Amino acid sequence: MNRTKFGVFSIIALLLISMSISLVAAQTAYTTQKTTDVTVGSDGTFTATESDVGVSYVIEGVPGATGSVTASVYSGNPQASAIIPSGISLSHFIVITFDMSASDFTQATITISYSDGDVVNIGQPYTVYKYVADSDNYISLPTTVDAAAKTVTVTLTSIDDPLLAIGGATAQPSPTSTTTWIILAIATVVIILLAVFLVLRWRRQ
16 A cells, blocks of 8 residues: 555656646747848838737848847746846746847837736836846836837847846736636646546556
8 A cells, every 4th residue: 555655646746746847838938939031121221010929120220131030929037037126027028039130230129019918917107128148137128108009119229139028016916827727726636536546446456
């Protein structure tokens, strides 16, 4: 019987570890990604709107320069250990990756669309924050907010693949999402049923 209990507990522990790893990975994996080809026009600008990821670009640079820009929207903070300013909550994490020569790039105006769900725990006014790898923290950027259109706009002056997030004063503690609770409930039921099945099977043997 001791071997049976040990076997059951081992299986449950492995399942719980696997579930935890899956949940963490799901929280930090990007949910949407879109690459846009860039050709700077004769007026020195390139403009594009990618509704799939809710991002619009106005890229300024050398006329005729080419390249691409990729927006990756994450379901959680890819830099979970980074320092966030006190009293601030961040949401809607996006990495903007420029694939073009730095000498061809002048600046880029990035407009990010958000939904009510993206800012549910954040108080207005909203501000875009940028992750700085050297100091492992998030800093605020000058931000233009259009509350009616639900957009925030910032200007980037380098192509260092910035990680951006929408931030504001913490409105309330972030609750566990409904989806996460559902996943946990289903996983718990499956683990219990599997444990019961294994115990009954081993007892019969």
